[in-house]
Amino acid sequence: MNPQSPATRAAAWALVGGVIASLVLIVPQLPGSARGSRLADYAALAAGLLAVQLGLGASARADAGFRERMQCATIIAAIVSLLTGLGAYLLFAALRPMLLADRYAAQQRALAGSSAAPERLTRELVSLADRKAQYLDPAFQAFSTAGTLFFFGMLLGPFGAWRAHVARRLRPPPARAGGSG
Secondary structure (H helix, E strand, C coil): CCCCCHHHHHHHHHHHHHHHHHHHHHHHHCCCCCCCHHHHHHHHHHHHHHHHHHHHHHHCCCCCCHHHHHHHHHHHHHHHHHHHHHHHHHHHHHHCCCHHHHHHHHHHHHHHCCCCCHHHHHHHHHHHHHCHHHHHCHHHHHHHHHHHHHHHHHHHHHHHHHHHHHHHHHCCCCCCCCCCC
16 A cells, blocks of 8 residues: 555544544543543544544545545544444443443433433333443443444545535636736
């Protein structure tokens, strides 16, 4: 593979972005409790999307067409999502194996302390109990994290490719050298 190709540059940006998004997800949740850990999840999503946006601008050539930009966006979104999902699995399965159980218990306590109508509260608690396996499965949560990031990355990436394509079409043509007389 050509080290100067847009696909190679996109992969390099994606590797850096994926590692950063994983660290944004993992580091704040290492010593703390389940309280506020969702904020780290959202920050990792934002970091991953920022990696897609910045990587797309940096990896594609200035004169790149829509197809090249879409290829770069797809490469970046896929790699960033994969690395972030692996980071989430590492966090949930090895580094903080009780984090998902703590989150589930916090959700139960929040519902139990709710002032909602009893029938609504019962429905919510039953629904939460029905999804308990999903809440507590590190692989499911990691796949969900990666899938969410990939989905939004594939919305943001093509939008950036389309925006660059439209901007390129709207630019005036370059002036010809050697003026007319």
